[in-house]
Amino acid sequence: MKTLFFLTFLLGCFILARPHTYHMGACPIVPPMPGFQMNKFLGVWYVIQKTSTASNCITYNYTRGEEPGEYVITQDSNHPILGLTPLKHEYHYTGELSVPEPSTPARMIVRFPLSVAGSASHVVFATDYVNYAGIFTCQKLTFAHRQSATILSRHRELDKSYVDDMRQFLAQSGVDPFDLSIISQSGCPHGNNSLDINVDPNTFTAENLGNVVRKAGEKIGDGVQWVASAGSKVYHKLSGSEEKSTSKPEANTRAAITRNYETNEVEWIP
Helix, strand or coil: CHHHHHHHHHHHHHHCCCCCEEEECCCCCCCCCCCCCHHHHCEEEEEEEEECCCCEEEEEEEEECCCCCEEEEEEEEECCCHHHCCCCEEEEEEEEEECCCCCCCCEEEEECCCCCCCCEEEEEEEECCCCEEEEEEEEECCCEEEEEEEEEECCCCCCHHHHHHHHHHHHHCCCCHHHEEECCCCCCCCCCCCEEEEECCCCCCHHHHHHHHHHHHHHHHHHHHHHHHCHHHHHHHHHCCCCCCCCCCCHHHHHHHHHHHCCCCCCCCC
16 A cells, blocks of 8 residues: 555656647647757756746756667656655656657657657757757647757856747747746755656566665655645646736637646656
């Protein structure tokens, strides 16, 4: 029973972090960067802005995979739910990247272990390799799609001119830049955490899942009462109700889509 409780808590944490938005119709066409060179793009990037997420201290690390044309992307972050507990923690989420068309290396396909709807596009639409980069990811659904845009930097901060240029590029491609959240990169953990959560393609075997629950159980148990007592804080933080906002014309449509697809949702796009 205790194991089931902690497993439910872990999955609940994944479900409540959804860095993407829903829209009707096909994915927007965001052009991939011409002349893209993946070998210069590899390494660690800091997330400066990202679609609708409450996480902070997010980084991406791009590395080579086992086969030519295959790569690995690992997102490290503080989880928005566990961030309300006294636990020092870090959340590691690893996916696999492939390049279906070698002639267009900036247009990739990404697959994450918690993605119930399968793979998604992963397009690098801008980068100078040493300062900034822009990523657009989109996944097709039956009558709709869900999308995420990310602005990256090689450093914890990025010059506003780069940010403005990429937001403008997204707007011209039919992606609303006002869906992006500003990501804090201050006070981020540097190892020695009480709890490290690792989710990768090998996580959800029966053996590994049991180990995750056993190792995480005691640590999470220390913070469960904090999450319960901070319920209203969780709600306001994730719903964005701390600030007044006006609804957009598509709000009702997006809400309708969300009702259809939010069941068993997980953090599927880094």
